[in-house]
Amino acid sequence: MLADVTLDLPVRPVLPALVEALRARGAAVLVAPPGTGKTTTAPLAVADAVAGRVVIAQPRRVAARAAAHRMAGLLGERVGDRIGYAVRGERRSGPRTRIEVVTTGLLVRRLHHDPELPGVDAVLLDECHERQLDADLALAFSVEARGTLRPDLWLLAMSATPQADRFAALLGSGDPAPVVRAEAALHPVDRVWAPPPRPVTPPGGGRVDPALLDHVAATVRRALRERDGDVLVFLPGAGEIAAVAGRLADLREHVAVLPLHGRLPAAAQDAALTPAAGRRVVLATAVAESSLTVPGVRVVVDAGLSRVPRTDLARGLGALVTVPVSRAAATQRAGRAGREAPGAVYRCWSQATHERLAPQPEPEIATADLTGFALELAAWGTPDGAGLALPDPPPPAALAVARETLRTLGAVDDDGRITARGRAVAAAGTHPRLARALLDGALRVDADRAAEVVAVLSDDTLGGPGDDLPARWRRLRSGADPAATARWRAEVRRLRAALPTAPADRRPTGTPTDPAPHRGASGQPAGDRRERLPDDLAAGLLAGLAYPERLARVRRPGGSAYLMAGGTAAELAPGSGLAGSAWLAVAVADRSPGAPAARVRLAAPIDEATAREAGAALLRSGREVAWAGGDVVAREVVRLGAIELVERQLTAPAPDLVAAALLDGLRQEGPGLLRWTPEATGLRRRMAFCRHALGEDWPDVSDAALLDRAPDWLGPELVRARRRADLGRVDVAAALRRLLDWRQAARLDELAPERLAVPSGSRVRVDYADPAAPVLAVKLQETFGWRDVPRIADGRVPVLLHLLSPAGRPVAVTADLASFWRTGYPQVRAELRGRYPRHPWPEDPTTAEPTRRAAPRRR
Numbered sequence: 001m002l003a004d005v006t007l008d009l010p011v012r013p014v015l016p017a018l019v020e021a022l023r024a025r026g027a028a029v030l031v032a033p034p035g036t037g038k039t040t041t042a043p044l045a046v047a048d049a050v051a052g053r054v055v056i057a058q059p060r061r062v063a064a065r066a067a068a069h070r071m072a073g074l075l076g077e078r079v080g081d082r083i084g085y086a087v088r089g090e091r092r093s094g095p096r097t098r099i100e101v102v103t104t105g106l107l108v109r110r111l112h113h114d115p116e117l118p119g120v121d122a123v124l125l126d127e128c129h130e131r132q133l134d135a136d137l138a139l140a141f142s143v144e145a146r147g148t149l150r151p152d153l154w155l156l157a158m159s160a161t162p163q164a165d166r167f168a169a170l171l172g173s174g175d176p177a178p179v180v181r182a183e184a185a186l187h188p189v190d191r192v193w194a195p196p197p198r199p200v201t202p203p204g205g206g207r208v209d210p211a212l213l214d215h216v217a218a219t220v221r222r223a224l225r226e227r228d229g230d231v232l233v234f235l236p237g238a239g240e241i242a243a244v245a246g247r248l249a250d251l252r253e254h255v256a257v258l259p260l261h262g263r264l265p266a267a268a269q270d271a272a273l274t275p276a277a278g279r280r281v282v283l284a285t286a287v288a289e290s291s292l293t294v295p296g297v298r299v300v301v302d303a304g305l306s307r308v309p310r311t312d313l314a315r316g317l318g319a320l321v322t323v324p325v326s327r328a329a330a331t332q333r334a335g336r337a338g339r340e341a342p343g344a345v346y347r348c349w350s351q352a353t354h355e356r357l358a359p360q361p362e363p364e365i366a367t368a369d370l371t372g373f374a375l376e377l378a379a380w381g382t383p384d385g386a387g388l389a390l391p392d393p394p395p396p397a398a399l400a401v402a403r404e405t406l407r408t409l410g411a412v413d414d415d416g417r418i419t420a421r422g423r424a425v426a427a428a429g430t431h432p433r434l435a436r437a438l439l440d441g442a443l444r445v446d447a448d449r450a451a452e453v454v455a456v457l458s459d460d461t462l463g464g465p466g467d468d469l470p471a472r473w474r475r476l477r478s479g480a481d482p483a484a485t486a487r488w489r490a491e492v493r494r495l496r497a498a499l500p501t502a503p504a505d506r507r508p509t510g511t512p513t514d515p516a517p518h519r520g521a522s523g524q525p526a527g528d529r530r531e532r533l534p535d536d537l538a539a540g541l542l543a544g545l546a547y548p549e550r551l552a553r554v555r556r557p558g559g560s561a562y563l564m565a566g567g568t569a570a571e572l573a574p575g576s577g578l579a580g581s582a583w584l585a586v587a588v589a590d591r592s593p594g595a596p597a598a599r600v601r602l603a604a605p606i607d608e609a610t611a612r613e614a615g616a617a618l619l620r621s622g623r624e625v626a627w628a629g630g631d632v633v634a635r636e637v638v639r640l641g642a643i644e645l646v647e648r649q650l651t652a653p654a655p656d657l658v659a660a661a662l663l664d665g666l667r668q669e670g671p672g673l674l675r676w677t678p679e680a681t682g683l684r685r686r687m688a689f690c691r692h693a694l695g696e697d698w699p700d701v702s703d704a705a706l707l708d709r710a711p712d713w714l715g716p717e718l719v720r721a722r723r724r725a726d727l728g729r730v731d732v733a734a735a736l737r738r739l740l741d742w743r744q745a746a747r748l749d750e751l752a753p754e755r756l757a758v759p760s761g762s763r764v765r766v767d768y769a770d771p772a773a774p775v776l777a778v779k780l781q782e783t784f785g786w787r788d789v790p791r792i793a794d795g796r797v798p799v800l801l802h803l804l805s806p807a808g809r810p811v812a813v814t815a816d817l818a819s820f821w822r823t824g825y826p827q828v829r830a831e832l833r834g835r836y837p838r839h840p841w842p843e844d845p846t847t848a849e850p851t852r853r854a855a856p857r858r859r
Contacts, residue, residue, distance in 0.1 A: 005044060005074045009037030011182040015045040018156075021178040022122070023049065026146070027155040027171040029164045032182035034332060035293070035339035038158050039063075039126055040070045043099045050154065052121030054099045057107040059132045061087040062262050062269050062287045067126075068092075068101040069270075070293070088429065089490045104134035108141060109429065112379055115145040122154035128167060129159040131363035133373050136390055139170065141380060143389040147173055161328060163360075170389040187338040189300075194219050195350040203305060203322035207592075208240055212348070216303050217247035219346050220281055224255065227344050229298025230280040234333050236305040236322050238263060238461060241283040248281060260284040260294070263461050265483040286329070294336065298343040302333050304353075306361065309368040311398065320590075326361040327354065365392055371432050374402035375411055375418070379426050383416030408617060409436045428498045430458050437546035438495055444613075445538040447499050448492075452477070453542040455491040460588050460602055462488050467576055469543060469587055469604040470536040533610070540585035540606035544614025550586035551611045551618075552603075553643050557582070561597070564589075565618050565641025569597035581605035585614060608645070615640050623650060625657035627665035631724040632658055659718040662727065666714075667707050673727050680732035685768035686752040687736065690744070692771035693793040694751065699739040713738040751793050759785040759850035766792075766799065773815075777802040780811060780828070781839055784850040789817045806836045806854065821845055 011032050021028040032038035039056075047054045058064040068085035072078060079085065084093025085101040093100050102110075104125070110117065117123070123142050128135055139157065146153045157167045157177075164179045171177040201209040216233065223231050235241050241259045248257050260272035260282050272282050275295040282294050286306055306329060310321040325333070330347065337343030347354065365373070373394065377385050383403065385394055406412040411422030411432055418426070421439075428435035434454050441450035456462055456473055462484050463472025475481070476488045533541060544551050549566030560572040560579040570589055572579050578600070588602035612619060618641040625634045634653035638646035666673055676684075684701050691698035699705075711718070717730045737745060752774075755763040760782035767775040774792065780803045789798045803812040803820075811828050814820040825845060833841040842848035 005041065009041050011036040011038045011041055014180050014182045015042065018042065018180045019045055019049045021180055022046065022154045022156060025172075025177055026151065026153070027177040028157075029168045029171065029177055029179045030156060030158045030182070031164045031179060032158070032160065034160050034335040036182045038160075038182065039067050040074060042156070042158060043101075043124055044071065044074075046122045046124065046154065046156065047098045050121035053097065053119050054122045054124065055107065055117070055120050056099065056101050056124040056126055057104045057135075057138050058101060058126050059104050059130050059135050060262055060287050061103055062260070062264075063127070064101045064103050065269065066273050066293075068099075069273075071099060071101075089494045104132065104138040107138045108134055108376060111138070111141040111145060112376075112426070115141070116149045117145065117153065120153070122156065124156045124158060126158045127160065128157045129161045129163065131361070131365070131391065133364050133368060133370075136363070136365060136392075137373065137376050139167075140385075140388040140390045143171060143173070144380075144387075160332060166391055170391065173389075187340070187342045189334050189338040189342070190344040191334065192344055192346045193351050193354075194222070194346045194348055195353070196348065203236075203324070208236065208303075208305065208322055210243070212303065213240060213243050213247065216301065216348055217244050219301050219348055220244070220248060221251075223299045223301055223344070223346050224251075224279070224281070227299045229341070229343065230282065230294070230296040231299045231301060232294050232297045232336050233281060233283045233301045233303070234325075235283060235285065235303050236307040237261070237285060237320070240303070240305075241285070244283055251281070254279070256280045258282050260287065262287050263459060263487070265487060268483070293339060295340070297336055297339070298341060300333055300337040300343070300345040302330060302345060302347050304330070304347060304349045308362065309364060311367065311369045324349075324357055326358045328360045330354070330357065363392055365390075365394055370394055370398045370402040371405050374399060374416075375406055375422065375426055375432050378403075378406065378412050378416055378418040378422060383412065406432060409433070411436075424500060428495065430454065430495065433546040434458055437542045438499065440545050441538075441542040442499055445533055445541060447496060449535070449538050450542060451492045451495040451499070452488075453539050454495055454546075455488050457543065457546060457587050457602075458491060458495075459487070467573060467600055467602050468578060469585075469602050470539045471577075472602075473535070473539055536604060537606055537610050540583075540604035541610050541614050543585035543587040543604050544606065544611065547585075547587060548615040548618055549641060550589060551606075551615045551640060551643070552584045552586050552600075553608075553611075554580070554582055554584075562586075562600070563643055564598070565615055565643050567642035570600050571597045572600050572603075576600070578603055578605055583608060583611050585611070611640060612645075621646075623653070623657075625650070625653045625661045627661045627668060630665075630669075632661045632665070632722070634658070634661075655719055658722055659715075662718050662721055662724075663710055665724065666710055666727075671703055671706055673724065674730055674732050675728045676732060680736065682754060682765075682768070683733050683736050685771070686748065686754070687739070689752050689768045689771040689774060689797075690748065690793070693797050698744060701736070701739070709739070753792060756790055756792075756799065758782045760852040761850075762852055773800045775800045775802055777804060777810075779804045779806065779808070779852065780845075781806070782850050782852050783817070784840075784842065784845045784848040786817055787821075787846050789815055805832060806839045 018028060018030055030038055030042055043054050043056045058067060064085050064087050068079050068083050072083040075082060077083065080092040080094050081096055082098045084097040086093065086106055087103050088106065125139055128139060142155055146155050155171055157171060159167065168176040168179050196212060196215040200212040220231055220233055233244065235244060238261050241261060245257050245259060251257060256276060256278060258272045258280060260269060261284065273294060280296065304325050305322050306325045307320045307322050334345040337345050377383055382388055403412060403416050409425065409432055410419060411425045412418055424439060425432050425435040428438055434457055438450050438454045453473060456469065456476065463476045464481065466472065476485050479485045550564050552562035552564040552570055555561045555563055558580045560576065562570040562584060564570050564586060570586060578584060583606045584603040585606050586600050586603040589598040589600050591598040621638040624637050625632065634650040636648040636650055637644055687699060687701045691700060713735050717735060721727060740748065752768065753766060755765050756776055757763050758778050762782055764776055764778050767777065776799045778801065783803065789801050791798050798815045800813065800815050801817065802810050805811050812820055812824050829841045838854040840848060840851060
């Protein structure tokens, strides 16, 4: 076949060495830069060396179709003869087909169906460096199939980047596969740094600053003035392509402005990939980065952005997030300008910014929703992926979330092994959540309507803009957009064919049974939910079956703020026609980093009965006794996830549940909920002093410790209490003593006496507010005769004396009374004896008679 090709492509000289490597080892890696012809000529060379069919897998449908057309064109044939292709919903091949280009997802499906791949002699994995989930699975499954079932199968990984060692090790199974390299075929490409004239807002979530799109359009105009040839513009998504196309609308009389992305109809994709007489501006997503050749391109304008999947594991929300392009991807994009002749790349960022870009894009396995990936592993028989030739292992947390999702769908068992229902889900060829909606919804709303709605959910660009799912469905049914309707109907047919042919009154194996009928306030069934649902409710039921945790109820009647069953807040866009709906089944929502709520992108209005039916697995009823609003609340509650549906007050809640709620209240609000009498406060301080002075054998009575041990010392009182007010009647002092063992209780008054006797005969209270320095505040005249301060805690701690004037004001603070009598007292005596002449002020207080009374007044 290669001999029929007269075009001398740069990869051609290394093809004999490549075939010899495959013949010798059965596996190899081909590294060839963009534009060398690896995608179109390597399969032809391999086909010449084998007798059976050659399958080449591409990560993208656009690239698969384009590669097949390119190879057929080189042979002077129509697609479907010796060169064919198969993508989801479309296949063009025949009995003479020797080379078939398929998507990596379709190759994974074929490997599941029959891992021996009968009739196939070689599998070529193109653009494996892009690291999409299906590409990783196709590589891993192909390596294992070759190693265990088909040692004669040739396996070739093809990459445009020089990082081939990892793939060589994976293909070689211990002894790295040979690596064959082709030299670059690129013509020189001038780099033009063209940052916006003013700063633009960095991308957040999926939004791109309109000022950047203005600048991209201006840069396209500049490139058209300064350079010859067609212009290829890289933008992150279809929305930005439409926006820039609108900004270039006035050029259409002289320049063809064409979009190129994966969701376009085949005819529109072909138009962008077919040479034309006049100049063209092709606005493309990352689909044009590597394997596609857009003919006539001499200039690339790169917006510097890429759209990648991200999953919020905590909230169960997935979204496509706009991020700066990596340096490797920027190099790939620039290479588009030098495939056919010298060219130029206009980068809409500065050279300094370029140096700060990530060197490589993140592999999809690191950031994406792994639910479908986990189902593929389970279907292969390796739920955790152990032993497979995966370039990177799946992140454990993301894989655990994915497996739990599959378990709730009935697709895997508790050990992660696939069930019969899981095989039906996998056979649907769509995301497991959508497959669940298709299988279960078909039995409730009929197969045709289920397939129609799931087809809308599987491509949220179908049916035009807006967040109203039923409205999109109606637009597609009406055929208002023929191209979109054609894509939708093709997917409907595929999904309809994937449904099992079970009788309509029977459920597929493993499908959960119907929930019990919803009963209204009267206790009677709220109506027969088995009647035919109207289209709007049918759409909502199907969306809810796919995403039950996104069933949402409005927070305030008539508002646009919702609470989803998963616990996440959600907001409708301003002006949404869905605002005010009491319930929504949210199909698409995303949450920007730092945003307080998710933004609803696509939803259907439903009623509570439909929400209950769709979210039956999330329905929970039970008695709740909890601390809320500053007191114990006892109620019977029915919930749909985080959404409260029914609430009834309980009159006689279980005492243990009340005690637990009171404990929770104490932990939330602190010991201040209790009534701390002077006796209780004093006891607590004395116990704290003992712990400080005598060691940790004594109980810790800090707030944290008291709350932690509350069941030990408050237990009986909590069992008797029923509400907050009862805590205020607890004898805290008596309860605190439960923390002391019998020895500590017996010695507490000795070690930390509540009062101390002073020389006058008075018993004065000791203040233990500072456990490091207990204070005895006593009038100076009552201490006459003391030569030193008293000591407590078995004589370990001296009491800090606060000596008071006859009026009760402090005149001295000391822990060394002997020193005070010598040096401090004479000054105090001199200052106060004239002010308080009725009180004794002896020269030697150590021998004077103590007194607590003043001398009588003279008459």
